[in-house]
Amino acid sequence: MTTTRHPASPGRRDFLRKSVFGGGALVLGYFAGGAGHAVAQIAKPATLADGAGFKPSAFIHIGSDGIVTLVSKQPEIGQGIKTSLPMVIAEELEVSWKDVAIVQGDLDPAYGSQSAGGSRSTPTNYTEFQRLGATARTMLIAAAASNWGVPVAECHAADSAVHHRPTGRKLGYGALAATAATLPVPDAKDVVLKDPKDYKLLGKRIGGVDNPAVVTGKPLFGIDVKLPGMLYAVYEKSPAFGGKVVSANLDAIKALPGVRDAFVIEGGSDLRGLLPGVAIVAESTWAAYSARRQLKVSWDEGQVATESWSGYAARAAELAKLPGAAVLRKDGDPVGALAAAAKTVEAAYSYPFISHASIEPQNATAWFHDDIVELWAPTQNPATGQNLVSSTLGIPKEKITLHITRSGGGFGRRLSADYIVEAAAIAQRVKAPVKLTWSREDDLRHDHFRAGGFHFLRGGVDAKGKLVAWHNHFVTFANSVVRDGKASLQTGSGGSLGGDEFPGRWVENCLLEQTPIECGVPMGPWRAPGSNVFAWVFHSFIDELAHAAGRDPLDFRLELLGERDVVPGTGERGVPYNVSRMKGVLREVARRADWGRKKLARGQGQGIAFHFSHLGYVAQVADVSVSKDGVLKVDRVVVAVDIGARIVNPSGADNQVQGSVIDALGALMYQELDIERGRIVQSNFHDYPMIRIGDAPPRIDVHYLETDYPVTGLGEPAFPPLAPAVCNAIFAATGHRVRQLPLSRTDLRWS
Amino acid sequence: MTKYVLNINGAAQTVDVVPDTPLLWVLRDTLELVGTKFGCGAGHCGACTVHLNGVPTRSCMTPVSTVGRKQVTTIEGLDARGTHPLQRAWQELDVPQCGYCQAGQIMTAAALLQENPNPTDEEIEGALAGNLCRCATYLRIRAGVRRAAELAKEERSA
Structure with missing residues (x-):
């Protein structure tokens, strides 16, 4: 790690907030x-x-x-x-x-x-x-x-x-x-x-x-909670999302050894709330899990059972031929500029639904006693847990106590509170504390998934090799949500493209369109929502255009960023984009990675990308080797980070950056869920592989620019640039452009 | 239910459980040794790794009826004072992020160092390939094993 102190000026006290x-x-x-x-x-x-x-x-x-x-x-x-x-x-x-x-x-x-x-x-x-x-x-x-x-x-x-x-x-x-x-x-x-x-x-x-x-090995996590007289629960939901219980062999289950009770919970239709299911409450986790193997439930799976990933993909290809349902941004004359461009590139990018797969499966402990309900949960958002229990079970918030335990990973999964309300709904029926522990299969199949997506892109450069036209039609996913008796479509978290998403605001002829596919798949925030895939799509396509223009990918990007200092956001909620800070990390990463100064053999390549998200400015360069038989090895990743005036704890910061880089590499290389008949096909880590130690790059060098700006967070912003940096390096090494995730979908062999 | 006398961390423990109960759940629910973690229940992630007679073993796949007289060592029993070279190295290098998988990582690494006190990076990666770290602290896990090897060497020569 290195830290470069940039000259500070006094007078940034204006962002001090009132003390509590x-x-x-x-x-x-x-x-x-x-x-x-x-x-x-x-x-x-x-x-x-x-x-x-x-x-x-x-x-x-x-x-x-x-x-x-x-x-x-x-x-x-x-x-x-x-x-x-x-x-x-x-x-x-x-x-x-x-x-x-x-x-x-x-x-x-x-x-x-x-x-x-x-x-x-x-x-x-x-x-x-x-x-x-x-x-x-x-x-x-x-x-x-x-x-x-x-x-x-x-x-x-x-x-x-x-x-x-x-x-x-x-x-x-x-x-x-x-x-x-x-x-x-x-x-x-x-x-x-x-x-x-x-x-x-x-x-x-x-x-x-x-x-x-x-x-x-001291108790720390939600799953480690143990209370006197505590019982253990499992909760079986419909394999097809949101299905209702028609019948279940409850009497047979209740007769099994160690089982104290089994019952149907009616639940509702909110895909991120309390869904219908069957609870089994037992004297031990294993008694509950064993009984579950004998459970037979007849489900009303509903309309979702007709949905599949292959169906979504076919629908997206149809929608791509039509104008977008919404225009998120239109600047200049994109159609005219594309027609007049010296060179144009057209490409379709796609990525699948993926799971958070936090290593501690979802769990929560609930206890109704003395006219209150007491909860223990590994949660990222305890207030959501309290609110959901309150609204679902009709309990005033002041009667719901929530103890926050350490979480075995979050990644956005534990911003949801479905597992907390499930524990509470089960415990409400039982005169004892109850710990609900999801199986890995529950966790993988009943996640609130990172939405898949399809981007249909066209771009053009002029005779001088400058980016002059950009058109993206984003086909995304949305759930039908009923509020006040009215149904509307709500895109999944991170499944909506802001009109300000780079390079919107920079390319003078720019058209951003979006069309949602309605689906019954529960969706939720996944580390760096939106950014975790948009950075890959846009910085891969920018790279395609740089190569089409015959330009160095770094020079092309620096020219694109331009000379403005700060580019204001659009509308009230728009976030300003500090071009100077981004160029700062871009130049730093290029210098540290010896960008353009290395002699690389065929099969080796460098790739560069940057992204602004969660108030952090991050640029990365990946050095990769691809063997002739198409096996990728990431040799080194260099990261330059600007998250303001101070790195509070460099050890923790390095952990977040290096973890983000490897996590992003894992998502790029492996993560993919298939959907058939309205349900997840995969079940556990054997068919949903996650990155292992052998795939971790030998070196991840992290450089911080300490700049005169407020101190911001680092759990997410180092994630997004990794995938495009690696894919751009793969292109440099092999000439293969990766346009579909995960990487296993692209043949990287070369000769 | 069947009574078993298990040798856990050097002490005899009597448990009365169903024979097919995985050792993992006997440790966690019955003996309240919760340092051994449940991650997948299928032997894929390594979070539940304990030693049986020194051999790293997936406790989620080990029915209690098969344990017999084997010595079971969990993270709680790895070192009486919690100062095993791996435990010291893990703190010195600030290896954990969420920490959930780390007991399994340490138990696997402890068996590696027992057998091979000076492993190469490839040997470390080979031994730990079955231990998933979702936070991906892999660089520090690798460095942590190397550091623990050094600490153990210092201990032996002291």
Whole structure:
């Protein structure tokens, strides 16, 4: 990893948001746990339960023992937020990291938004957490000054203590906690943030706070929850999406060993809500799974049973001949410009539905007791779980408690709450806590899938080799959604092309059209929704046009980006695109990868791509080798990243970037679901392969440009450029253009 | 239900379960040793890897009735103090992302290092090919095994 510091200018405080300080009586109720039950294995900290000590905010507690407990409000799904956000508080608080304990917060309005999605956890909390830490530090300094009877100006904080410079005295935070707790919260203007040059923690490589528990097998995850008297459930849904139960052999199931109950849940028609199914509740997971093998259900599969991927593909080819159902962007005269272009290229790109395949299968634990329902779930969006349980089961939200567990992977899957409402609906019928554990087959076949798609593209370059015309007809997927008695089509998450999607706004003659195919496949956000495929399609096609023009792919892109500094978004919700930042990472990656300066043998190639998503600017160069018999090896990937002024935790950041690169390579190489008769054909990792260690590139070099912009997130933006960089490299190596995912669909052999 | 006396992490444990119950679920549900993870239930992902007499084994595919007197070692029993060279290397290099697969990765790697204290990258990849990491921390897993080999060597020579 390298970090390049770009000259900073002062005055970016305008994006500081108002603090959520609420004084003393904050969130402790949840930690006290009502009756102190239900914490069996995933315990809450004793330090917070006593209510003593200094609590300047919902997120900070300093005990008289000097232990500083920080609450991680965001769910930890492997993105490292449980480590990196508390680091922001700890830096400003001047506490030594060794003195910090971090606990996962439950769902609580006191914490504000707790959704871990869209790489937003860092940008929405960073500046506020700085202020929280700085405010607490200011109060501790005031407490020490008051104890000593000296001016505040003579005191400073460092290493979990306040020091009095003239006398060399010091008082630890533990000793100051009681006094600090009596002080008023200072005005924001009296709270001064640290000068970044004095940072001791931010920018350091810090290991994940749960690593010791991970490597010794301690309970952490939703699936690890165990409660006294807990029962275990499975839930069988229609293999064809959304089918209804006609009948089931419930009596036979109930007679099986270890089975406590079996029943039909009627469910509804919302594909991301509580769907119809049969629940089996047993004394162990295995008893439930064993009983399920004897379960016989007759389903009313409905219209969806006529749908198939081959049917969708044929329909898309028909739709491509027609004008799009919607025009998302029209600039200039695309038809005329294509007709007048010196060279034109026409190509069709497509990609399949894929699954998130988070390694911890979906699960949740629910317990109805004492007039409330208590939930434990590996979730990216706990509020959605609470809302869905509330609206589906008719329970007021204030009677639904949700404990956020660590998630064994997220990738967008756990923004949905179907598995949470299923657990709740089952537990409602059972007088005991119930843990629902999906099988891998459930997980793969009842995902909220990344939508497939078809792009029909035409582009033109002029005699000077400049891109002058771009036409894309995107055929996507949509579900019929009924709201207030009216049905409408709603495209899947990431299945709608914004009119601003690059190179919209850049090509003077541009037509973007979109037509949805109605389908009954549940769809949901998948890491870098939309971007995870659009970047591949558009940067592959841009590459085709660069080659058609006889231009260097980097020069062609730099010319396309042009000389504007910032290109404003279209409409109220449009996001501005900072061309300078993108050109910065593009030039950096080219330099670091020796772009255009390498002598490459036949079968070797370099490819380049960039993408702006989730507020991050990322460019990548892939070096690949393709053997004569068509086997791809990615030799190296170089990544240049601009996510603003600071890399909070370089160790976590590298993990996200390298993980994104390999994840994206896996999606490119392997991931594909087939759909027949309204159901997923694949069932487990033998027919839905995921990338393994042997396919990981030997080198992934990551370079960060630290620029004078707000700090943003890194869970997603490094994903999108990988596939086009690799496919462009494959073209350079072999002359084969990959226009269909996954890669196994394209013959890469050469001679 | 049948009674079995299992040797788990060096201690005898009596369980009363159905004979075809996979060792995975005996560990997780009955003995509350939840470090061993359920990922696929079919031997494809390696999250459930434990040692039977030192041999890495898919506990999701191992009926409890077949375990007999074999010594079962889980992540909880890999090292009494949790300071096995792999456990130290994993923390030093910050290997985990979500962490769910890591017990299986470490157990597989531990058996590799037992047999081959100084593996090449190819040997590491060969041994760990059956362990899926959905977060794709593969570069650090590879580096972590190499680092653990170094730590183990230091331990032996100390």
